[in-house]
Amino acid sequence: MSRIEGVLKTLKGQGRKALIPYITAGDPHPDVTVDLMHTLVEAGADIIELGVPFSDPMADGPVIQLACERALKHGTSLRQVLAMVKTFRETDAKTPVVLMGYLNPMEAMGYEAFADAAVDAGVDGILTVDLPPEEADDVAPLFTQRKLDAIFLLAPTTTDDRIRAISEHSSGYVYYVSFKGVTGAARINVDEVASKVAHIHEMTALPVGVGFGIRDAETAAAVGRVSDGVIVGSVLVDTIARNQADTAELKRALTDLLHPMREALDSLAS
Amino acid sequence: MSVKLTEEMLSALPDARGHFGAFGGRFVSETLMDSLMTLEKEYLQLKQDPEFQAKFDKDLADYVGRPSPLYFAERLTRETGGAQIWLKREDLNHTGAHKVNNTIGQALLAAFLGKKRIIAETGAGQHGVATATVCARLGLECHVFMGAEDVQRQSLNVFRMKLLGAEVHAVQSGTRTLKDAMNEAMRDWVTNVDDTFYIIGTVAGPHPYPMLVRDFQSVIGRELRSQALEKTGKLPDALVACVGGGSNAIGMFHPFLADENVELYGVEAGGLGIATGQHAAPLCAGRPGVLHGNRTYLMEDENGQIAGTHSVSAGLDYPGVGPEHSWLKDIGRAHYVSVTDDEALDGFRKLTRVEGIMPALETAHAVAYGVKLAAEMDKDQMLVINISGRGDKDIHTIANLDGIEI
Numbered sequence: 286m287s288r289i290e291g292v293l294k295t296l297k298g299q300g301r302k303a304l305i306p307y308i309t310a311g312d313p314h315p316d317v318t319v320d321l322m323h324t325l326v327e328a329g330a331d332i333i334e335l336g337v338p339f340s341d342p343m344a345d346g347p348v349i350q351l352a353c354e355r356a357l358k359h360g361t362s363l364r365q366v367l368a369m370v371k372t373f374r375e376t377d378a379k380t381p382v383v384l385m386g387y388l389n390p391m392e393a394m395g396y397e398a399f400a401d402a403a404v405d406a407g408v409d410g411i412l413t414v415d416l417p418p419e420e421a422d423d424v425a426p427l428f429t430q431r432k433l434d435a436i437f438l439l440a441p442t443t444t445d446d447r448i449r450a451i452s453e454h455s456s457g458y459v460y461y462v463s464f465k466g467v468t469g470a471a472r473i474n475v476d477e478v479a480s481k482v483a484h485i486h487e488m489t490a491l492p493v494g495v496g497f498g499i500r501d502a503e504t505a506a507a508v509g510r511v512s513d514g515v516i517v518g519s520v521l522v523d524t525i526a527r528n529q530a531d532t533a534e535l536k537r538a539l540t541d542l543l544h545p546m547r548e549a550l551d552s553l554a555s
Numbered sequence: 556m557s558v559k560l561t562e563e564m565l566s567a568l569p570d571a572r573g574h575f576g577a578f579g580g581r582f583v584s585e586t587l588m589d590s591l592m593t594l595e596k597e598y599l600q601l602k603q604d605p606e607f608q609a610k611f612d613k614d615l616a617d618y619v620g621r622p623s624p625l626y627f628a629e630r631l632t633r634e635t636g637g638a639q640i641w642l643k644r645e646d647l648n649h650t651g652a653h654k655v656n657n658t659i660g661q662a663l664l665a666a667f668l669g670k671k672r673i674i675a676e677t678g679a680g681q682h683g684v685a686t687a688t689v690c691a692r693l694g695l696e697c698h699v700f701m702g703a704e705d706v707q708r709q710s711l712n713v714f715r716m717k718l719l720g721a722e723v724h725a726v727q728s729g730t731r732t733l734k735d736a737m738n739e740a741m742r743d744w745v746t747n748v749d750d751t752f753y754i755i756g757t758v759a760g761p762h763p764y765p766m767l768v769r770d771f772q773s774v775i776g777r778e779l780r781s782q783a784l785e786k787t788g789k790l791p792d793a794l795v796a797c798v799g800g801g802s803n804a805i806g807m808f809h810p811f812l813a814d815e816n817v818e819l820y821g822v823e824a825g826g827l828g829i830a831t832g833q834h835a836a837p838l839c840a841g842r843p844g845v846l847h848g849n850r851t852y853l854m855e856d857e858n859g860q861i862a863g864t865h866s867v868s869a870g871l872d873y874p875g876v877g878p879e880h881s882w883l884k885d886i887g888r889a890h891y892v893s894v895t896d897d898e899a900l901d902g903f904r905k906l907t908r909v910e911g912i913m914p915a916l917e918t919a920h921a922v923a924y925g926v927k928l929a930a931e932m933d934k935d936q937m938l939v940i941n942i943s944g945r946g947d948k949d950i951h952t953i954a955n956l957d958g959i960e961i
Contacts, residue, residue: 340860341734341846343741344584350728362858388582388845393859415582415845419572440586442748447588465586466746 288381288409289434289457292331293492293513300554303458303514304329304505304547305494306521307385309336309352310369311361313529319372320532321525321539326380328540329547334412334516337366337386344414346469348519351526363390363399367406374407383410383436383457391424400427410434410457418454425454438462439485439493441477452489460516461485463497463508469519473498479511502549509550517546560812560888569879573762573849576885578878581761583848586745595763597668602770607663614659615774618692619649621656623775625782625939631909631926638792638932640925641939643779645803646914652944653775653803654685658754660771662689665752672696672751676740678705678733678799679870679917680712681944682756687721697721700740702732705869711948730863733799733873737847757800758877761848765877772806779939780810787937793818795925796941797917798838798891799871801880803943808889818890821880822924824866825893835864837876838884838891851878867896867952868916870944898923903946903953915944916952 286294296303306325310318322333338356342349363386370382384403391399391413403411411428418425418437428435434457439448441464452459461482464472482493495508496516505515524542528535573579573595581591601607615621624647628640645653658675665673673695677683683699690697699716703725706713716723729735737760744753758765758772783791794811796804798821811817826834834840837852844853846861854862854874866872883889894902899916902923907913914922918941925940932938946953954961 341729341738343738343847344745346742347728354729357860364858389853389855389861390859392844393855393857414584415848417581417583417585417588420580420582438585440584440588442586442589444589447585451585462584462586465748467742470746 287432287434287457289332289383292381293458296331297513302509302512302550302553303331303494304543304550305332305334305514305516306330306543307334307336307516307518308521308525309338309349309356310366311338311356311359312352312522312525313355315359315361315365315369317532318369321536322373323377324536324539325543326377328543330380330543331514332381332383334383334385335366335370337363337384337390339387339390342387344467346467346519348469348523348526352522363394367402367408370408371406381409382407383412384408385412386414388413388416396424396427400431400433403433404431408433410436412436412460414438418451421454429456436460441465441481445488448485448488452491455491458492458494458513459485459489461493461495461512463495466497468497471498473504475507478508482512502545505546506549506553509553515550559815562813565812569762569766573766575879575882577843578851578881579762579765579849581848582845582850583761584745586748590748591761591763598664598763598767601664601667607667611660611663615656619655619659620647621774622778622782623647625779625786628910631906634909635926635929637929637934638936638938640929641791641937642912642942643775643807643939644942645775646912646918646942646945650685650688651947652681652685652915653772653806654682654756655688656774656806657756657768657771657802658682658685658689660767661752661754662693662695665695665754666693668752670750670752672747673754674698674700674740674743674751675754675756676700676733676736677756678736678872679868679915680705680709680716680948681870681915683721683723684712684715684719686754687716687719690721691719698724698743700724700726700736700743702726702730702736704731705733708952709869709948711951732864733869734861734875757802758805758879759800759847759849759851759875765849765879768802769805769809769879772802773809775803775806775941776808776810779807783937783939789937790814790817791939792816792932792936793820793928793938794941795820795822795921795928795938797822797871797921797943798876798880799824799835799873799917800875801877803941805877805879807941812888819888820924820928821889821891822920823891823893824868824871824920825895826865828895829893833865834893835866835872835874836893837874838880839893843881846875849878851875851881852884867899868920870915870917871920892924894920894923900956902926912942913946914942915946916949918943
């Protein structure tokens with residue numbers, strides 16, 4: 286059983302929902318990323334989605350675009366991101382780490398070399414925004430052979446046929462994008478999410494994490510009620526942007542944001 | 556290394572997943588997949604629909620002014636002293652460039668799909684103007700995304716778009732040029748996917764765009780073929796076109812791909828020189844990667860981050876290129892070369908002074924290389940340069956370089 290599967294199974298057994306924060310690696314500086322990852326865990330994270338910065342983040346809104354620019358200004362490369370995970374693993378063997386990003390940095394490194402290095406670093410899952418399963422024939426087997434979970438996106442526009450096909454290609458969990466738009470927009474409609482996620486649950490046994498538009502305890506609880514976990518990104522990244530200068534203050538601010546979400550999610554436990 | 560292409564091979568490309576060999580495809584976030592698949596399905600049906608084709612042809616004739624002339628550049632030929640130089644005059648199209656061939660086609664598609672809101676990216680502004688034009692004609696809401704740097708250097712076209720009723724969004728992110736405009740257009744599309752049609756201006760982007768833009772632009776090569784046969788009794792020996800994303804080049808080349816005696820030359824922007832790294836020539840100096848929905852040759856650093864580009868011409872200032880060009884390069888069917896900013900400016904001046912035709916700075920790259928190539932060819936050979944756009948929009952840039960304020 287993969288680390289992701291194990292964590293989600295345990296949570297399910299406890300009637301709890303997963304809290305999955307996202308931060309961009311190398312933002313505000315490569316030296317603090319590992320520290321921030323530990324902070325996220327202490328504040329209640331079950332799984333970490335670690336963003337690999339890319340020069341052209343087409344699916345991201347301004348908040349994560351700027352995070353990528355900050356990280357790239359310090360030269361944060363995919364190899365460095367893998368090294369960060371490796372360091373994180375030295376003191377945390379239990380929290381799954383999912384790398385989230387765009388295809389080209391992986392292609393530039395070479396898929397096989399990347400997959401080997403990811404396993405070596407202790408990465409658990411790979412989520413590539415611009416890689417639908419149709420284009421993943423060569424890549425996905427490299428991940429599955431190495432027991433890396435391949436996590437694919439589902440969207441409000443995804444047809445039933447595709448929900449089935451994508452779920453078959455996925456492991457760990459599927460990531461449901463809560464609205465049509467880019468990250469950081471405030472367009473979430475909880476009723477729509479509830480009905481679509483219920484529909485997805487009918488078609489796959491995989492846990493469904495929901496991301497995009499979750500910004501506080503209230504939205505986390507509302508979405509947690511209808512899914513298996515929530516992914517929280519832009520609001521955290523925005524907090525990083527506001528507190529770049531002072532790491533201690535930044536860690537406090539991230540904790541202050543995540544704690545209420547954790548509590549709100551746990552209050553749903555039956 | 557060159558492969559003999561047959562009509563049969565060509566009609567099978569791209570394949571069902573939008574691949575040209577190792578290139579192309581559909582690398583987008585899930586939200587857009589359904590729209591792209593619907594667009595592909597509808598387009599493949601309409602392509603066979605005589606009514607749709609008749610409408611397209613009629614618009615090209617009556618609104619764009621096609622066919623565009625094939626003109627023998629007698630004085631330029633004499634001065635060059637080599638092959639006969641002919642010019643395919645896409646600059647004479649309505650709106651002044653080849654771009655309108657495609658926007659006419661895609662606007663018809665949008666109408667068939669019932670979409671009322673149009674978005675487009677633009678570099679030099681020619682595609683933006685061509686999109687704003689068809690939107691004005693059809694009464695569609697039009698939003699054009701343009702890098703903030705390009706808004707500056709192509710201010711004339713920005714004003715034209717505004718006069719035509721389009722909203723021009725200056726994109727401040729990234730390198731503030733064409734690639735960032737395309738990122739922003741994609742972000743708008745993913746947000747407004749229900750009511751919005753994205754008119755991509757070049758043969759790049761996710762499948763089916765490289766295919767459908769190629770099909771709409773292929774009118775250039777089809778006309779050229781029959782004009783050449785009519786005027787000279789033979790096919791040309793060489794075709795030359797500039798390549799940014801590569802839509803005018805594919806439009807010119809595609810109907811000749813199976814004619815192995817017709818040599819094809821795509822001219823990329825060499826900027827300050829390939830060796831300086833300050834250029835926009837992915838086919839000459841890049842490597843395959845994935846950007847903007849397709850796998851193609853890209854300019855990138857060793858970590859897979861997209862590199863900044865430089866060209867005096869905004870329309871060529873793009874780190875990628877259409878996937879079909881990448882395929883043509885790899886199979887050796889087309890040659891891809893580059894000329895520098897300075898050579899392109901010389902080409903601009905030469906065509907202006909010798910033939911009285913002021914080309915766009917993008918086109919000037921093809922002119923510069925075409926003249927160079929013609930000089931090495933025999934006098935009984937025939938070379939055709941695609942004059943993809945006219946140069947009025949670049950007058951400010953040229954004046955600035957000459958230290959003149961207009």
